[in-house]
Amino acid sequence: xxxxxxxxxxxxxxxxxxxxxxxxxxxxxxxxxxxxxxxxxxxxxxxxxxxxxxxxxxxxxxxxxxxxxxxxxxxxxxxxxxxxxxxxxxxxxxxxxxxxxxxxxxxxxxxxxx
Numbered sequence: 269x270x271x272x273x274x275x276x277x278x279x280x281x282x283x284x285x286x287x288x289x290x291x292x293x294x295x296x297x298x299x300x301x302x303x304x305x306x307x308x309x310x311x312x313x314x315x316x317x318x319x320x321x322x323x324x325x326x327x328x329x330x331x332x333x334x335x336x337x338x339x340x341x342x343x344x345x346x347x348x349x350x351x352x353x354x355x356x357x358x359x360x361x362x363x364x365x366x367x368x369x370x371x372x373x374x375x376x377x378x379x380x381x382x
Contacts, residue, residue: 303357310368316354317365323347 306312320326325347329340354361 300353300357303353307354307358307361313361313365313368316350316361317369320347320350323350325351 306316322343323346324340324344329337329344331337331340351362
C-alpha cells in the first residue's frame with residue numbers, strides 16, 4: 269500500500285515538475301525573444317555594447333585591493349552572463365556591435381583629424 273502512495277506522489281511530483289519546466293521554458297523563450305527585439309535596433313545594440321564595457325568583460329579585474337578585485341569580478345560575471353544570453357539570442361550580434369563601434373570610432377577620428 270505504501271508503494272501505491274509512493275507512485276501517486278511521484279506522478280504528482282512529475283506533473284508539477286513538468287509544468288514548472290514548461291513554464292521555465294516559456295519564460296526563457298520570452299527573454300530570448302525580448303533580447304532579439306532589443307538587438308534589432310542600433311540603439312539597443314549600443315546600449316548592450318556599453319553595458320558589456322561597463323561590466324568589465326573586456327578588461328582585467330585585478331586590483332591591488334582584494335576586495336576591489338572581488339567586486340570587479342562580480343561585475344564581470346554579470347557581463348559574461350549577458351554575453352552568453354546575447355550569443356544565444358543572436359550569435360552574429362556581437363560581431364555586428366563590434367563593427368558598429370569601430371565604425372563610430374573611425375568616424376570620430378575623421379572628424380577630429382579633418
